[in-house]
Amino acid sequence: MPPRTRPTPAQEPEKLNEVGTDELREWFREWLAANADRLIPYREPEPASYEEADELHVGLLLLLAEAGWSLIGWPESIGGLGGNLVLRGVVYDELAAAGYVLPERCYPVEILGPTLLRYAPDLAVSYLPGLITGAEMWCQGFSEPEAGSDLASLRCRATERPGGWVVNGQKLWTSNAQMSTKCVLLVRTGTPESRHRGLTMLLVDMNTPGITVNPIRSAAGANHLCEVFLDDVEVPADRLIGEVGKGWEVAMYLLQFERGMYAWMRQAVLHHRVELVRHQMPGPPGDLEAAVLGEMYAAVSTLRARTASTLSRLAAGARLGPEASIDKLLLSRAEQCVTDGARRLLHPAVETGSGEWAAYWRSAWYFARAATILGGVAEVQRSIVAQQLLGLPR
Numbered sequence: 547m548p549p550r551t552r553p554t555p556a557q558e559p560e561k562l563n564e565v566g567t568d569e570l571r572e573w574f575r576e577w578l579a580a581n582a583d584r585l586i587p588y589r590e591p592e593p594a595s596y597e598e599a600d601e602l603h604v605g606l607l608l609l610l611a612e613a614g615w616s617l618i619g620w621p622e623s624i625g626g627l628g629g630n631l632v633l634r635g636v637v638y639d640e641l642a643a644a645g646y647v648l649p650e651r652c653y654p655v656e657i658l659g660p661t662l663l664r665y666a667p668d669l670a671v672s673y674l675p676g677l678i679t680g681a682e683m684w685c686q687g688f689s690e691p692e693a694g695s696d697l698a699s700l701r702c703r704a705t706e707r708p709g710g711w712v713v714n715g716q717k718l719w720t721s722n723a724q725m726s727t728k729c730v731l732l733v734r735t736g737t738p739e740s741r742h743r744g745l746t747m748l749l750v751d752m753n754t755p756g757i758t759v760n761p762i763r764s765a766a767g768a769n770h771l772c773e774v775f776l777d778d779v780e781v782p783a784d785r786l787i788g789e790v791g792k793g794w795e796v797a798m799y800l801l802q803f804e805r806g807m808y809a810w811m812r813q814a815v816l817h818h819r820v821e822l823v824r825h826q827m828p829g830p831p832g833d834l835e836a837a838v839l840g841e842m843y844a845a846v847s848t849l850r851a852r853t854a855s856t857l858s859r860l861a862a863g864a865r866l867g868p869e870a871s872i873d874k875l876l877l878s879r880a881e882q883c884v885t886d887g888a889r890r891l892l893h894p895a896v897e898t899g900s901g902e903w904a905a906y907w908r909s910a911w912y913f914a915r916a917a918t919i920l921g922g923v924a925e926v927q928r929s930i931v932a933q934q935l936l937g938l939p940r
């Protein structure tokens with residue numbers, strides 16, 4: 547019997563106001579089954595080349611946007627279908643569980659999109675449609691060579707001129723800058739000593755003269771990260787996100803979504819990876835293997851439970867506080883636990899294996915090493931938990 551099909555969210559957006567997560571899950575599963583042939587190119591493992599994988603992702607994002615799945619939870623003013631952010635989380639969850647790639651382009655959507663909506667609604671209406679449909683990739687220019695954990699010391703400077711700013715400086719570890727059309731850029735507009743009080747957030751076109759992007763090849767062989775140089779880069783006045791001197795507030799707002807939806811999407815990927823390991827193991831698990839699998843499953847399940855509740859809080863409009871550092875620690879632990887487990891149970895895939903699955907696990911293992919660094923290093927997160935949540939001395 548052919549799989550049942552019902553109208554897509556794009557055809558029936560009003561349904562999103564009444565549907566719950568379980569029903570949406572079922573609805574999306576039916577769509578995946580009905581479109582299985584069209585979705586074949588997007589099954590994991592994806593191409594080892596970062597740029598080729600991104601090209602492929604655009605095709606998948608187009609299908610998801612046409613059917614409306616990726617537009618759930620975004621306001622109509624930016625081309626969304628309305629409904630709840632948690633419902634979009636279900637779509638990511640099911641996509642990964644069914645063995646499809648979760649496009650890299652979705653991460654900046656989830657982190658930068660809500661920030662623009664909150665702090666620059668006019669820019670959001672003009673530019674977010676291109677981001678949420680996956681037509682564009684954007685990047686986040688915060689870190690610098692001397693300013694990572696100590697972000698408030700950043701030096702990239704924007705000088706006000708009639709009609710806008712001129713930006714000079716350098717950013718480092720900017721994910722996907724080489725493929726991005728826009729950058730959400732944190733710059734100094736105050737004095738060098740002003741720390742977090744002298745920062746401002748701008749939306750910059752990456753094709754503006756004066757921007758040079760150099761990809762950095764990672765140990766995993768991917769050009770994921772970049773260094774970005776800005777020399778006399780002109781940014782129009784209307785590209786301000788939030789207020790002048792309030793860039794820190796915007797950055798902290800943005801960070802919540804890195805802790806919320808980003809972590810939720812990663813748990814979806816990791817959950818699927820535990821299943822992959824189970825199926826790719828050379829034989830039935832003995833006691834030792836079962837213990838490793840159990841540890842992997844526990845790490846991901848803990849993360850899942852935690853981020854599900856964080857996502858619901860964000861959807862209800864809550865502001866996350868220092869407790870979000872727990873989510874970040876659980877995420878980095880799960881990333882490393884799952885890939886370390888895969889390395890043990892699928893030996894020698896990570897070390898010396900050949901073929902596309904070995905490349906997949908090797909790349910995943912390397913990426914997980916950085917999980918305790920990106921988005922805030924684990925040491926700082928532990929200090930936040932110790933001092934601000936547990937009240938321990940500095």
Ligand SMILES: Cc1cc2nc3c(=O)[nH]c(=O)nc-3n(C[C@H](O)[C@H](O)[C@H](O)COP(=O)(O)OP(=O)(O)OC[C@H]3O[C@@H](n4cnc5c(N)ncnc54)[C@H](O)[C@@H]3O)c2cc1C
Pocket residue numbers: 685686687688689690691692693694695696718719720721722771916919920921922923924925926929
């Ligand atoms: C995969 C990946 C993607 C990234 N993507 C982006 C991006 O898109 N945009 C962007 O702006 N940045 C990005 N980053 C940069 C990331 O935000 C920084 O690497 C991170 O904030 C740490 O800064 P740092 O590298 O300067 O290390 P540092 O801050 O110099 O820290 C180095 C080490 O020093 C120790 N340390 C530092 N401070 C403390 C402290 N207060 N207490 C205890 N120990 C401490 C820790 O051991 C830490 O690991 C990315 C990084 C990675 C790895």
